[in-house]
Amino acid sequence: MVDTAAPRMDALGDLRKRVQHVGPLVGGSLVLLLIVWLAINLAKDPATFTKAFLIGVTNGSVYALVALGYTLVYGILELINFAHGDVFMLGGMMSATMMVSVFNIGSGASAGTLWPALFGSLAVAMVFCGLLNASIERVAYRRLRTAPRLAPLITAIAMSFILQNVGIAWKGPNYVSLPSPILPHGTIFTVGKNAYHWDDLIVVLLTVPVLLVLIWLVQYTKQGKAMRATAQDREAAAMMGIDVNRTISFTFLIAGGLAGSAGLIYAVYFTSIRFDQGFQLGLFAFTAAVLGGIGNLPGAVLGALFIGLVQSFNNTLGWHAPGSDWTQSIVFSILILILVFRPEGILGERTPEGG
Amino acid sequence: MDAETLRRLRQQARELLPSIWHARWAALGAAGLTEERWHGWPLMYRRAVIAGLVGLLSLAILAPFSGFDPAAIYTWLVFAALYVPPWERIPLVGRYIPALGLLAVVVTYPFYNDKLYTLPILGSFPDIHTGVVMLIFVMMAVGLNIVVGYAGLLDLGYVAFYALGAYSAAWFTSVQFAGQNPNGSPKRFWHFGSIDVDKALGGIHVSPWILLIVAGIFTSLIGMLIGLPTLRLRGDYLAIVTLGFGEILPQVARNGDNLFGQNLTNGPQGIGPLDPLGFGHTLHRVIGLPANYQIAANGDDLYFWTGIVLVLITVFCSLRLRGSRLGRAWVAIREDETAASAMGIPLMRTKTLAYAIGAFIGGVAGAYFALFTSSANPDSFSLNFSVFVLVMVILGGMGNVWGVLFGAAFLAYLDQGGLATTGSWINGRIGTHLEVQKYEFGIYGVILLIVMLFRPHGLIPEARRKMEFEIGVADEPLYDAVVGSGHAAGAE
Numbered sequence: 035m036v037d038t039a040a041p042r043m044d045a046l047g048d049l050r051k052r053v054q055h056v057g058p059l060v061g062g063s064l065v066l067l068l069i070v071w072l073a074i075n076l077a078k079d080p081a082t083f084t085k086a087f088l089i090g091v092t093n094g095s096v097y098a099l100v101a102l103g104y105t106l107v108y109g110i111l112e113l114i115n116f117a118h119g120d121v122f123m124l125g126g127m128m129s130a131t132m133m134v135s136v137f138n139i140g141s142g143a144s145a146g147t148l149w150p151a152l153f154g155s156l157a158v159a160m161v162f163c164g165l166l167n168a169s170i171e172r173v174a175y176r177r178l179r180t181a182p183r184l185a186p187l188i189t190a191i192a193m194s195f196i197l198q199n200v201g202i203a204w205k206g207p208n209y210v211s212l213p214s215p216i217l218p219h220g221t222i223f224t225v226g227k228n229a230y231h232w233d234d235l236i237v238v239l240l241t242v243p244v245l246l247v248l249i250w251l252v253q254y255t256k257q258g259k260a261m262r263a264t265a266q267d268r269e270a271a272a273m274m275g276i277d278v279n280r281t282i283s284f285t286f287l288i289a290g291g292l293a294g295s296a297g298l299i300y301a302v303y304f305t306s307i308r309f310d311q312g313f314q315l316g317l318f319a320f321t322a323a324v325l326g327g328i329g330n331l332p333g334a335v336l337g338a339l340f341i342g343l344v345q346s347f348n349n350t351l352g353w354h355a356p357g358s359d360w361t362q363s364i365v366f367s368i369l370i371l372i373l374v375f376r377p378e379g380i381l382g383e384r385t386p387e388g389g
Numbered sequence: 390m391d392a393e394t395l396r397r398l399r400q401q402a403r404e405l406l407p408s409i410w411h412a413r414w415a416a417l418g419a420a421g422l423t424e425e426r427w428h429g430w431p432l433m434y435r436r437a438v439i440a441g442l443v444g445l446l447s448l449a450i451l452a453p454f455s456g457f458d459p460a461a462i463y464t465w466l467v468f469a470a471l472y473v474p475p476w477e478r479i480p481l482v483g484r485y486i487p488a489l490g491l492l493a494v495v496v497t498y499p500f501y502n503d504k505l506y507t508l509p510i511l512g513s514f515p516d517i518h519t520g521v522v523m524l525i526f527v528m529m530a531v532g533l534n535i536v537v538g539y540a541g542l543l544d545l546g547y548v549a550f551y552a553l554g555a556y557s558a559a560w561f562t563s564v565q566f567a568g569q570n571p572n573g574s575p576k577r578f579w580h581f582g583s584i585d586v587d588k589a590l591g592g593i594h595v596s597p598w599i600l601l602i603v604a605g606i607f608t609s610l611i612g613m614l615i616g617l618p619t620l621r622l623r624g625d626y627l628a629i630v631t632l633g634f635g636e637i638l639p640q641v642a643r644n645g646d647n648l649f650g651q652n653l654t655n656g657p658q659g660i661g662p663l664d665p666l667g668f669g670h671t672l673h674r675v676i677g678l679p680a681n682y683q684i685a686a687n688g689d690d691l692y693f694w695t696g697i698v699l700v701l702i703t704v705f706c707s708l709r710l711r712g713s714r715l716g717r718a719w720v721a722i723r724e725d726e727t728a729a730s731a732m733g734i735p736l737m738r739t740k741t742l743a744y745a746i747g748a749f750i751g752g753v754a755g756a757y758f759a760l761f762t763s764s765a766n767p768d769s770f771s772l773n774f775s776v777f778v779l780v781m782v783i784l785g786g787m788g789n790v791w792g793v794l795f796g797a798a799f800l801a802y803l804d805q806g807g808l809a810t811t812g813s814w815i816n817g818r819i820g821t822h823l824e825v826q827k828y829e830f831g832i833y834g835v836i837l838l839i840v841m842l843f844r845p846h847g848l849i850p851e852a853r854r855k856m857e858f859e860i861g862v863a864d865e866p867l868y869d870a871v872v873g874s875g876h877a878a879g880a881e
Contacts, residue, residue, distance in 0.1 A: 114625050177842050182723075182857060184543050185841055187625050188783065191545070191776060192837035199831025207827065313772075317636070320629070359644045366633035373626050374618045 061375055075351045081226025086350040087343065092234045092303070094342025095241035099296035100319035101326070101334040102248060103167075103289035109329035110265045110285045116190040117170055119316015120197035121290055125163040125297025126307040127201060129155045130210050133302065141213035148218075152302070156240075159294035167290025168283045176279070194313060201309030214305035237303050244295050245335065251288065252331065261285055265329070314362075318345070321369040327379025336380065341365060432475050440469040451506075458506035467494060496697060499690040512810030515802055517689040523801040524696035525758045530781040530797035531703045531790060532750025537779065538788035538854070539716060540743035541723030542620070543628040545775055546635025550748040552642060552770040553611055554604040554755025559660035559765035561600055564592035565652075584667045585681050597666045597760050601699075601753050608752025609745040616744040620737060635775050642767035654767070661764030666695065683763070692761050699757060703750055707790050710746070719743055720788075724857060773830055777804070780833045784840055786847025788854040795849060804829070 076083045100122050107115045133139045137151035174189040217233035224230070252258040263271040264281045272278050300315075301307050322341040326333025344365065349358045356364065372379065414424045427435065444465045451461055467490075476486040498520065505514045515523060529551065536544045559565065562583065580586060582596030595603075619630040646656030654660065665683035673680035682691045710716045718739045721729035730736050759765045777800070785796025803811075812825025825832075840847065846855040 112625070114629060174838060174842070178845075181845060182541070183625065184537075184541065184628075185845055187543060187628055188779070189838055189841045191779075192834040192841065195776065195830045195834030196838065199828045199834065202827060202831070317632070324629075360640070363637045363640045366637050370619070370630050370633050373622060373630050377622065377626065 058375075061371070064371075071354065072347065075347075075353045075355075078353050079226075079351075081228050082350060084225045085228035085230070086346045088230055088234060089350070090343035090346035091339060092237045092342070093346055094322075094339035095238050096296050096300055096303070097315070097319045097322050097342050098335045098338035099241060099244060099292045099299070100316060101322040101338045102245075102331060103292045104316075104320050105323040105326070105328055105331060105334040106261075106285050106289045106292075108323065110261060110282060111175070113175065113186050114190065114320065115167075115170075115289070116187070116313075116316070117174075117193035117197055118167070118289065118293060119312040119314070119319065120194050120201070121163050121167050121170070121312070122293040122297050122300070122316060123201055123307065123309060123312025124166065124197060124204075125159045125294035126301040126312075127205050127210060127297075128162050128294070129159045129298035129301040130205075130212050130307060132158050133216065134212060139213070139216060141216060142219075143216070145218075148216075152298075156295055156298050159298045160291040161294070163294030163297065164287040164290035167293065168286040171283060171286040176282075194316075198309050198313065201312075205309065207309065209306040209308045212301060212305040216302050216305055233303060237299050240295075240299055244292065248288070248292065249331065257281070257284060317369075318365050321365050321372075324369060324377075325372055325379055327381040330379065330381050333379055333381035341368075344368070433473060436473045436475075437469075440465075440473050443468070460504055460506045464505075492697075492701075496694065499687070499693055511802075511807045512814075515805060517693050519802070519805040521689060521692045521696050521761055522758075522805055523798055524693065524700050525754050525761070526778070526781065526801035526804075527794055527797040528696075528700050528703050528754040528757075529751060529778050530785070530793050531700070531707050532747050532754065533778050534782050534788065534790065534793045535707060535710065535719075535750070536743055536747035537782055538793065538851075539711060539723070540719040540740060542740060542743060543625070544631045544744075544747065545628050545772070545779070546631035546633070546638075547747070547751055547778055548770045548772070548774040549615075549631075549635045549638040550608045550612060550751030551755035551758070551774070552638050552765075552767070553608045554752030554757075555759035555765040555770075556642065556654060556660070556755075557604040557607045557752070558597065558600045558756035558759045559663055561593045561595040561603070562597055562664040562760070563594075563660050563662070564590050565655065565660050566593050582669075583664045584669050585684070586664055594664055597664060597756075600760075601756050604756035605749040605753040608755070609749040612748025613741055613745045616741045617737075620740040620744060632772070632775075635772060639767050639770040642770065654765075657767060659764050659766030659768075661762075661766070663760055663763045663765075665763075666692070666760055696757065696761075699753065703753075704790055704794070711788075711790070715739065715742060720853065776830070776837075777833060780837050783847060784836060786850040786854065789847070789849055789851035792847050792849030792851070796847070800833070808832070 072083075100119065103118050103122075104115060107113060107118070132155035133151060137147070137154065139148060139151045143151075170193055174193050175186045178185045178189065215233060217236050220232050221229040222232060222235060252261060260271070260276045260281045261284065263274065263276055264278055264285075268278050271281075297307075318341055319338065322337035323334045324337070325340060326335070326337030328334075345361055348355050348361055348364055417427075418424070447461070447465065451458070471487045471490045477484045479486070499517050502514055502516065502520075507513045529547070532550075533544065533547050536542050536547070579593045579595075581594070582599065583594035584596075586594045615631075615634055619627055622630065642654045643657055645654030646652050665681045667681035667683075667685075668678035670680050672678045679685050679691050682688050682695075685691055718729065718734045721732065721734055722736065722739060726736065778797075781797040781800045782793050783796075784800065785794065786792030808829060809826050812823060815821065815825070816823060844850075846857075
């Protein structure tokens with residue numbers, strides 16, 4: 035087989051080289067088409083375009099929080115934590131419970147009651163999801179140290195299904211609704227006939243400090259240094275006196291906390307959440323993380339904004355937009371194209387997986 | 390309690406069951422039956438004793454639940470007849486006799502399944518319709534086992550191949566491409582070997598037998614097309630790409646009623662009804678083969694037997710492939726890609742073949758399912774489905790066809806009704822009101838988690854796979870944070 039296969043192997047190798055050669059060409063023309071399409075849409079209906087852009091930024095900031103969790107965990111373990119999206123979903127449910135049942139916030143609550151409730155729920159959701167994520171690591175991933183790489187991936191899928199069912203058991207199979215709108219819904223400004231509301235802005239404003247705290251944590255604290263060291267070389271990090279297990283737990287804790295904050299923001303912004311939305315949104319966020327270069331924090335935020343914009347342009351633009359029926363296909367096509375042609379993402383470094 | 394005591398306790402708990410098993414000879418020896426004496430007995434005596442013990446144990450389990458049932462005795466007699474006599478000592482044909490006997494039991498299932506007793510907790514034996522669905526699941530699992538079990542490529546989008554198979558069968562056996570005339574009469578009609586189809590309906594009608602093959606080939610071509618660019622990605626990236634395809638294709642099926650103005654898939658309604666399977670009236674008259682499954686009185690039985698033939702072919706091919714040069718190349722890649730490549734195995738070609746063959750089987754299974762239910766519907770193709778088939782492969786034992794057969798049959802049975810009866814049994818006993826079916830996939834998640842953590846090689850493991858999990862593979866471990874964890878599992 036080896037001998038006879040040699041010419042065909044060469045043919046395959048050639049094909050592969052050609053595919054790699056074609057990659058930038060295809061990618062370039064796709065991006066060009068995208069820009070032309072956006073430009074025509076902007077020219078035809080600037081108001082809708084602006085509205086779509088702003089909504090896209092809002093969506094993107096929710097994705098960014100979830101994508102950072104993926105990228106943190108991948109950076110340190112090279113594991114796709116499939117359960118992450120479901121941790122986010124449970125965070126959303128926790129926030130819904132806190133806002134509605136504990137703080138009794140209704141639609142149009144006054145600022146004096148709304149803000150303490152919002153921050154209280156945020157803290158609870160972050161702590162809850164952080165602990166949940168860290169215990170998932172302890173239960174489902176740590177045991178499978180020397181197992182083949184598929185094993186933790188499979189337990190991650192299993193955890194995802196289990197968490198979805200926890201969601202069903204907790205809140206039932208239907209949408210969990212919050213009073214709508216729960217955030218101030220006043221108009222800030224209008225473009226054409228499209229209004230930009232306060233709640234759209236609040237989502238972005240809530241996200242930015244969380245991101246800043248995370249960057250500070252990873253870049254400037256000792257724990258962050260330990261995380262980066264562990265991500266680079268676990269054995270060397272251990273030799274330098276870093277408790278690798280604790281660092282990994284801490285990473286999961288942080289990732290879970292981010293997912294929890296995303297859960298709260300999602301719950302109060304969209305005012306409804308269902309048990310299976312986490313997995314879906316998690317996959318979108320994972321796409322964002324891959325797009326930005328997995329393991330790369332600014333890349334994840336950038337990728338998330340891109341995915342948010344793609345989604346919102348696709349759903350709202352008037353001229354030849356495929357529409358929301360196709361969002362999933364478009365996002366996953368982006369994921370596949372990126373993985374095939376540029377696995378290191380826009381900003382990331384080349385990983386062994388893609389090599 | 391300090392950590393050391395805790396660790397010791399845990400160790401003891403883990404060794405409890407094996408130590409009881411090891412102590413069996415000490416206990417029996419006290420009763421006068423030492424290990425040497427036992428092995429001194431003729432093989433048939435020993436097997437008869439074991440069969441008797443199995444019978445008594447089953448009776449002890451069955452009796453409190455359903456009382457005494459003569460059918461249980463027959464079951465035990467069949468088991469004893471296949472197990473006790475040393476069939477394997479008959480030259481040439483001997484070692485096939487138990488397997489053939491088992492096959493005969495399965496093939497004749499439609500004749501006695503309504504006379505069987507009710508199993509404790511799980512409920513009654515599956516009816517024939519359920520049996521067909523189970524066979525299709527078994528086929529899917531054997532196909533996925535080639536990709537995941539043999540070649541070690543995690544495919545989370547296997548449902549895509551299943552969907553492709555179902556739709557390619559549906560396109561050519563329905564009125565989908567009939568076109569419309571303003572006066573209502575269909576325009577296009579193309580007929581090739583189909584049975585009992587009214588020409589006035591229009592559409593393309595190819596013999597479903599041909600379509601089973603064509604669906605397989607079409608699906609494996611698409612599989613190769615997906616595989617060629619993605620298979621050079623390793624491990625988890627491949628899983629994600631397949632997951633992406635598994636999500637895209639059903640969405641295309643759902644939205645495909647207006648694809649650039651073409652109605653390709655009929656959207657959420659799906660395509661149906663499809664032409665019947667069958668051998669046609671000529672063959673029916675000449676050698677008595679069933680003419681048309683859909684109008685036959687024992688239609689489900691016919692689908693059941695055809696399904697058995699398909700599963701047999703799949704299992705046979707799968708076993709032959711495992712031992713072939715290609716199969717050994719798959720295992721080599723699974724264990725250490727770099728070393729396999731250095732030994733001259735063409736990685737891309739070998740992986741693509743695994744992918745294509747897995748896709749072929751998935752496509753045939755999908756086509757057969759579509760023909761059986763007489764429709765292709767996008768709702769049945771979700772990620773859950775892919776994971777469900779994956780659980781079958783992993784529970785049974787990755788890489789071992791017999792284990793996968795068992796895992797698939799068991800889980801498909803749970804899915805098709807066993808879980809509901811079990812749930813109502815639990816509710817009846819404890820007085821809870823759980824809707825167990827609602828948590829079906831959570832239960833599969835728990836099964837998956839427990840199997841991966843405590844018995845990653847599955848219930849009936851392949852010896853080689855078991856070794857990989859126990860000794861570890863040369864594949865880079867996911868994370869080797871052995872320092873500070875107490876026990877250096879990876880450092881021996």
